[in-house]
Amino acid sequence: MSLNAADRPQMSGVAGGTQSPEHAGPPVDVYFARQPLLDRDGLLCAFETLPRIVDRRESADIEREAEAAARDAAAGMTARPSVTGTALFTGFAAPALRASLAGHPAWLDITRDSLFHDSLQRLSPERVMLELPVDIGADPELVARLVALHRRRFRFALDHVSKADESFAKLLPYVDAIKIDIREIAPAVLPKFASVMKSAGKLLVAMGVETQEDYQRAHDLGFDRFQGYFFAKPHGGARRSSAPxxxxxxxxxxxxxxxxxxxxxxxxxxxxxxxxxxxxxxxxxxxxxxxxxxxxxxxxxxxxxxxxxxxxxxxLYADGRKIAAEDDPLLQLVATRARFMEIAVTQLEKAHLEEEDAAFLVGVFSFVDAVFGGSLESTLEVLTLARPIRTAIVEREGVLGRLLDLSEALERGNWASVDALCESLAPLDAPTVAAMALAAAEWAGTAGRDAEDEGLERIED
Structure with missing residues (x-):
């Protein structure tokens, strides 16, 4: 089923961002990508929201703001809200982003500047985990801010931890979760490090989990959350189906x-x-x-x-454990990608109804090897899909192949690749496709819950 006019998201603004230059508002764009976090049962339990902040101000204006902040700090005064911090929290609070989360909490990457921003306190603490960069520092001012926000029930995760240095030791009492990229820490060190963190009562998040072997290793070490796309990769057809x-x-x-x-x-x-x-x-x-x-x-x-x-x-992708559609990570990923591609192709010049249908099929069947376990090529042959659809998936040929690459770049928050691909997919640009991706995610997250006409109905045995 193709999109009608009422289905199509408005592309005049940036999802979760500030307005364009011809409109009122600060000249800063903010838009988001999302990455799923899974729990130990393999269920979707949260999304990391990856903001991209594009500051379009003149360099002199940015320098003046930094100088004013330095003067305030030297005088012991509370720093004035930064333009980028204001844009970040405005974007994060936007309805489009909230709707894309399918009821799950968000993990938000923040900077030191945004941590001190007054707008942060307008967020709902139970719906967000604030991710601190590992190099944020551990000076008395920062620790005092963490303590004050903890009193307001905010929770913190320390991102990309790879070693236990002095700064890490000072921050450890104030963070609830530790995120570890399992590819960036020595295999011999990881078990001991994970054990110590678990003993300290920290929620352990394994990043970079791209294969079933990665997942099993981290699971055996007691990790609580898993971030990566291992669940969308073939693993011998072991995924349980909700119907024959x-x-x-x-x-x-x-x-x-x-x-x-x-x-x-x-x-x-x-x-x-x-x-x-x-x-x-x-x-x-x-x-x-x-x-x-x-x-x-x-x-x-x-x-x-x-x-x-x-x-x-x-x-074809629904999990057989009778879980809710919005908690099924593969089903959500497939549905979001398919819907995104269908929306995106309508924005290209000379788009036709047949291309909308083909774009949806490319998105749907680009994951088919994850459920059948064979090679992608052989499974697509069995499905007898049209050649342009098969070549778009396997060879990444044509407009549909580039849109598939664009969808994958968005899923991983790879903005450099998004920019490069948009150059060959005019008039698409990064803010527009980010808006499309959030609209597609909202559709995927609500269709199963509300039995919408596209039908993410649950099959029960």
């Missing part, structure tokens, strides 16, 4: 052949679980048919083959 995948594949093959209602009805009748959820989908408020659907044929006609196909595609 062969039944879903058979249904997808039939849908691709433009079946009659009678043919689709016959195939669905072989899968009672799918019938049950199709009936629920047809009777959801999003269908707006004004009456209750009571037969399978009515459900097919009310829902439409396009919505059934999209629903079936996403169900």
């Amino acid at each position: 995948r062969q039944a879903l594949l058979n249904l997808l093959h039939l849908l691709a052949a433009e079946p009659t209602v009678a043919q689709l009805e016959a195939e669905l009748k072989l899968n009672p679980v799918l019938v049950m959820h199709l009936m629920r989908l047809a009777n959801s408020g999003s269908m707006n048919i004004g009456r209750k659907v009571t037969t399978l044929r009515e459900a097919i006609n009310a829902t439409g083959t396009n919505a059934i196909a999209r629903w079936t595609q996403l169900l």
